[in-house]
Amino acid sequence: MNALANRRFLKMNGLGNQITVLDLRGTKHVVSEAEARAIASEPRARFDQLMVLHDAVTPGTDAFVRIYNTDGSEAGACGNGTRCVAWAMVADPQMGDAAKTRLALQTKAGLLPAVREGETLFTVDMGVPRLAWDQIPLAEPFEDTSRFELQIGPIDSPVLHTPCAVNMGNPHAVFFVEDPYAYNLEQIGPLLENHPIFPDRANIELAAVKAPDHIVLRVWERGAGITQACGSGACAALVAAVRRELSARKATVSLPGGDLAIEWRESDAHVLMTGPVEFEWEGWIDPALIERAA
Numbered sequence: 001m002n003a004l005a006n007r008r009f010l011k012m013n014g015l016g017n018q019i020t021v022l023d024l025r026g027t028k029h030v031v032s033e034a035e036a037r038a039i040a041s042e043p044r045a046r047f048d049q050l051m052v053l054h055d056a057v058t059p060g061t062d063a064f065v066r067i068y069n070t071d072g073s074e075a076g077a078c079g080n081g082t083r084c085v086a087w088a089m090v091a092d093p094q095m096g097d098a099a100k101t102r103l104a105l106q107t108k109a110g111l112l113p114a115v116r117e118g119e120t121l122f123t124v125d126m127g128v129p130r131l132a133w134d135q136i137p138l139a140e141p142f143e144d145t146s147r148f149e150l151q152i153g154p155i156d157s158p159v160l161h162t163p164c165a166v167n168m169g170n171p172h173a174v175f176f177v178e179d180p181y182a183y184n185l186e187q188i189g190p191l192l193e194n195h196p197i198f199p200d201r202a203n204i205e206l207a208a209v210k211a212p213d214h215i216v217l218r219v220w221e222r223g224a225g226i227t228q229a230c231g232s233g234a235c236a237a238l239v240a241a242v243r244r245e246l247s248a249r250k251a252t253v254s255l256p257g258g259d260l261a262i263e264w265r266e267s268d269a270h271v272l273m274t275g276p277v278e279f280e281w282e283g284w285i286d287p288a289l290i291e292r293a294a
């Protein structure tokens with residue numbers, strides 16, 4: 001019997017970013033692309049990101065987490081999903097250990113320490129951002145070598161150019177614009193995500209710096225499309241804004257689903273993301289769904 005059959009899942013969200021948490025600790029099962037897509041097609045388990053917990057592989061960490069997009073592809077990081085996993089591991093009656101307030105979660109991209117700040121409020125240390133493709137850690141002083149010209153359109157929206165490329169464990173291209181809501185993101189998102197200039201595709205951010213401590217952001221996510229919020233995207237937007245000398249190192253990032261507090265810490269160049277999570281319901285994976293995916 002496939003380890004996924006009848007397995008319990010938690011449907012959650014982080015600022016409207018739809019997250020499903022699945023605990024596969026104690027099994028060796030690795031969710032396939034087809035299985036992830038099948039789970040995404042189930043209305044009660046539907047997700048922007050599926051966060052799958054595996055047994056910890058490194059001493060001192062609490063779990064290894066695999067992250068899947070709606071299209072079944074894997075991502076190295078997911079800020080909103082990491083907060084949801086952290087909540088599940090402290091507060092869920094079956095999975096959680098209420099004595100814990102700190103967790104060390106590991107993903108393909110590295111370690112993501114999380115701290116519980118309140119009932120449903122968590123801070124995740126998203127690590128040191130890197131230049132998107134050459135993987136150089138970004139710590140000051142730096143040269144903004146990630147600038148390049150990218151011209152798309154004309155479609156029915158203003159032309160976008162010169163994104164700032166930031167890797168937060170996953171690739172982001174941040175475009176600074178006056179009004180992110182003036183663009184038809186549904187139409188231009190897929191063109192940009194799959195533009196040949198992005199070897200690994202990219203999450204696409206439209207960001208407006210409203211004040212040194214306030215950024216308005218919309219995101220087209222790689223493998224998932226428009227989401228209500230993207231934690232790593234909010235981090236990438238702040239890092240890009242600091243690199244372009246548009247904002248302070250600490251800002252509120254307002255997404256369609258709500259606000260995240262982001263700080264690019266001066267002392268060690270780590271990015272800290274603070275925001276809420278919401279538990280919606282629990283469910284069990286229909287074995288027929290998994291059979292069909294096989």
Ligand SMILES: N[C@H](CCC[C@H](N)C(=O)O)C(=O)O
Pocket residue numbers: 017048049069074075076077078079080081170171203221222223224227229230231232233
């Ligand atoms: N929603 C996530 C990001 C998912 C990124 C994923 N779409 C990728 O392929 O990199 C977040 O809160 O950080």
